[in-house]
Amino acid sequence: MHLVVQAxxxxxxTGGVYALMASxxxxxxxxxxxxxxxxxxxxxxxxxLTMSLFQWTHxxxxxxxxxxxxxxxxxxxxxxxxxxxxxRPADATELSLLVTFAVALGLEGLMSVxxxxxxxxxxxxxxxxxxxxxxxxxxxxxxxxxxxxxxMLVILYLILQKTKFGRAIRATVQNPMSAQLLGVNSxxxxxxxxxxxxxxxxxxxxxxxxxxxxNPGSHYDLISRLLTxxxxxxxxxxxxxxxxxxxxxxGAALVSALSAPVWSDFTxxxxxxxxxxxxxxxxxxxxxxxxx
Amino acid sequence: xxSNTPLLSLTxxxxxxxxxxxxxxxxxxxxxxxxxxxxxxxxxxxxxxxxTVSGLLGVKSGSxxxxxxxxxxxxxxxxxxxGIVHVPQDRSLFPGMSVHENMxxxxxxxxxxxxxxxxxERAAELFPIVKVRAxxxxxxxxxxxxxxxxxxxxxxxxxxxxxxxxxxxxxDPKSRKLVFESVKALAEDGRTILLVxxxxxxxxxxxxxxxxxxxxxxxxxxxxxxxLDDPEVARxxxxxxxx
Numbered sequence: 001m002h003l004v005v006q007a008x009x010x011x012x013x014t015g016g017v018y019a020l021m022a023s024x025x026x027x028x029x030x031x032x033x034x035x036x037x038x039x040x041x042x043x044x045x046x047x048x049l050t051m052s053l054f055q056w057t058h059x060x061x062x063x064x065x066x067x068x069x070x071x072x073x074x075x076x077x078x079x080x081x082x083x084x085x086x087x088r089p090a091d092a093t094e095l096s097l098l099v100t101f102a103v104a105l106g107l108e109g110l111m112s113v114x115x116x117x118x119x120x121x122x123x124x125x126x127x128x129x130x131x132x133x134x135x136x137x138x139x140x141x142x143x144x145x146x147x148x149x150x151x152m153l154v155i156l157y158l159i160l161q162k163t164k165f166g167r168a169i170r171a172t173v174q175n176p177m178s179a180q181l182l183g184v185n186s187x188x189x190x191x192x193x194x195x196x197x198x199x200x201x202x203x204x205x206x207x208x209x210x211x212x213x214x215n216p217g218s219h220y221d222l223i224s225r226l227l228t229x230x231x232x233x234x235x236x237x238x239x240x241x242x243x244x245x246x247x248x249x250x251g252a253a254l255v256s257a258l259s260a261p262v263w264s265d266f267t268x269x270x271x272x273x274x275x276x277x278x279x280x281x282x283x284x285x286x287x288x289x290x291x292x
Numbered sequence: 293x294x295s296n297t298p299l300l301s302l303t304x305x306x307x308x309x310x311x312x313x314x315x316x317x318x319x320x321x322x323x324x325x326x327x328x329x330x331x332x333x334x335x336x337x338x339x340x341x342x343x344t345v346s347g348l349l350g351v352k353s354g355s356x357x358x359x360x361x362x363x364x365x366x367x368x369x370x371x372x373x374x375g376i377v378h379v380p381q382d383r384s385l386f387p388g389m390s391v392h393e394n395m396x397x398x399x400x401x402x403x404x405x406x407x408x409x410x411x412x413e414r415a416a417e418l419f420p421i422v423k424v425r426a427x428x429x430x431x432x433x434x435x436x437x438x439x440x441x442x443x444x445x446x447x448x449x450x451x452x453x454x455x456x457x458x459x460x461x462x463x464d465p466k467s468r469k470l471v472f473e474s475v476k477a478l479a480e481d482g483r484t485i486l487l488v489x490x491x492x493x494x495x496x497x498x499x500x501x502x503x504x505x506x507x508x509x510x511x512x513x514x515x516x517x518x519x520l521d522d523p524e525v526a527r528x529x530x531x532x533x534x535x
Contacts, residue, residue: 164400171386171397178384181346183372183401 006136007257008250013139015249016146017207021222022229022241023156024200030173030236031193034084034096040222041104042198046072046205047214048111051122061122061206062144068202076198077191079103084194085187104219111216122209145207152203153242159196160238169193173236221265228272234282244283297360299324299484300345300453305354306508307344313352314340316508322453322501327475327485329516331492331529332505338488339381341505342455345486346378347371358453372401375452379442381461381488387431391441394430395422398448411448418477419444436467443474447483454478456487460494472498492529496520504529 025039049068050061057064083103087095121127129140160166171179172189180186208214208222229248233240248268256264275282300322308314314337322328330338343349344356347368356364363371368378385394395415399408416423421437422444430441439459446454456475460468468491475498478485489495496502499516504525512525519525 167389167393167397168400170389171400174386174388175384177348177380177382178386179397180368181348181372181378181380181384182397183369184397185369 002135003257004254007253009136009138010142011250011253012246013142013146013249014211014253015246016149017142017204017211018225018229018249019242019245020149020152020200020207021204022226022233022245023153023238024197024204025226025230026197026233026236026238026241027156027169027200028194028197029230030238031169031197032080032084032096032190033093034100034194035093035227035235036194036197037097037100037223038079038103038107038219039198039201039226040219041107042072042076042201043205043208043222044214044216044219045075045107045111046201046203047122047209047218048115048120048205049202050206050209051120054122054124061124061210062148065148065203065206068206069199072202072205073195073199075195076201077195079198080191080194081187085190104223108216108219115216117215117217119213119215120209121213122206124210127210139211141207141210145211148203148207152200153238156196156200156238165189165192224272225268228268228275230282231280232271232275232282234284237282237284240282240284298322298357299359300486301355301357302341302344303355303357305341305344305356306352307340307349308352309349314508315344315351317354318505318508319510320503320513322484322486324484325482326501327479327483327487327499327516328501328503329487329489329492329495329499330503330505331489331495331519331525333529334490336505337508338505339457342378342457342486342488345371345453346376346455348378369401372449375449376455377446377449377451377453378455379446379457379459381457383435383438384442385430385433385438385445387429389430390427391422391430391433392426394441395445395448398445401449408448411450415444415447418447418481419474434467435463436470439463439467439471440474443471443478447478452484454483454485456485458488458490460489460491468494492525493520 021043025036028034028036046068049071050064053064053067054061083099084096127141130137131140160170168184168189172184172186176186229244230241232248233244248271252264252267255267298321302318302320305315305318306313318341330341332338340349344351347366351364355362358374358376386397395412399411402408419440421440425433430438433441459471463471472494475487479498487495487499496516496519502514502516502519503510504512
């Protein structure tokens with residue numbers, strides 16, 4: 001029983017981090033119907049940026065997110081503006097898979113040149129600290145990461161629900177032509193939306209670099225997990241992605257605790273295959289798709 | 293611009309998709325305060341006329357003048373600034389947003405909050421559903437109610453010209469009645485409307501002027517009531533056998 005509860009705690013905290021990563025992916029899909037295969041690479045880029053800035057400035061990695069978020073926002077917006085916007089609308093969904101995969105490979109190559117392929121991690125000194133609560137271990141970094149994920153999701157929610165820009169994003173998701181007729185500049189919304197989706201990688205990257213050793217090739221593993229989460233949640237639903245992320249985080253931790261850690265990764269692929277066979281629109285796809 | 297200048301005039305307008313022409317020299321005039329209804333068979337180019345006015349589709353040749361100013365080269369956003377609002381044929385509300393949020397989207401290009409609140413009040417006077425169902429998701433409304441909100445939303449910019457594309461299409465008789473009551477309400481409010489309608493009888497009945505579009509050209513124009521009495525129009529578009 002102790003093992004199960006410990007796994008539930010770990011899974012919940014990890015699920016929060018997946019939720020943050022997946023929310024950006026979902027936002028991008030919701031606005032542009034683009035499955036961004038570079039999202040994992042952006043997370044790894046976020047991790048390297050945080051690591052470099054931390055080594056240079058010695059500012060706490062969590063605080064560095066304030067610096068890395070705008071950087072990744074501009075990287076994302078530039079990707080959309082220069083690489084995705086020129087695609088013909090009729091082919092955009094299919095071709096964007098190739099373009100974003102090319103971006104992922106390009107980023108991987110760039111990071112390999114700059115940082116080599118050695119596994120790195122961000123070590124502020126408290127990365128292995130834990131609290132013991134009622135006999136259960138709660139890792140300090142994962143706990144902060146979980147809180148950060150919740151905070152970022154709340155900010156994302158407030159941007160989407162309470163601001164004029166957020167309303168324009170949701171309108172474009174739900175009815176692009178109508179939004180355009182009402183004066184929404186769909187090109188700008190797409191660039192900002194893509195930027196916002198990629199900007200979540202800054203926080204996700206910092207957290208990822210704190211809890212896991214990484215190298216430029218880590219994005220392959222990340223993107224496969226992210227795709228599982230967003231497909232399970234229902235493409236285009238941020239709420240669905242958050243729930244799916246928690247389910248996968250807890251599920252993978254339970255599998256790891258009750259069998260062996262090696263089966264934890266396999267959980268994602270097993271769930272992906274089952275969802276695609278049984279309910280390809282995901283848990284919430286039919287109900288809330290298009291509503292973000 | 294003189295006081296005699298029509299609000300909208302299309303002169304020998306040709307337009308289409310790809311290499312094909314849908315409009316093959318359309319001439320049409322809309323005076324201030326008029327409701328002009330364009331009727332015609334499927335594929336005659338009725339919706340295309342509206343798209344060339346709102347800027348969703350560029351013209352290949354000819355002239356589109358608004359208030360005497362040539363607008364055929366302007367972007368759809370610029371035409372919106374001039375007061376041309378297009379309510380498209382397909383349902384154009386944002387189904388996952390509330391009625392209130394949909395109304396706010398109608399004022400997207402405005403920044404004056406006081407003005408937006410005034411316009412919202414004005415729209416709600418004409419279309420009480422805007423207030424009564426303010427918090428309901430637009431997607432949960434009936435087809436007729438959704439069309440009412442779409443029309444109400446178009447008023448948020450206090451438009452000089454409203455382009456209404458087949459507002460009754462796909463609706464049940466009760467909802468259709470609601471829609472034409474909405475058009476009447478707009479007329480009584482002194483709005484200028486270019487209406488495209490498949491339901492020719494109802495469309496012409498609420499219109500001051502009518503135009504019959506055939507194969508991309510205006511074949512006939514006249515007062516709405518005169519076209520309703522025209523035996524040829526009645527035979528072709530109103531489902532009445534020729535005497």
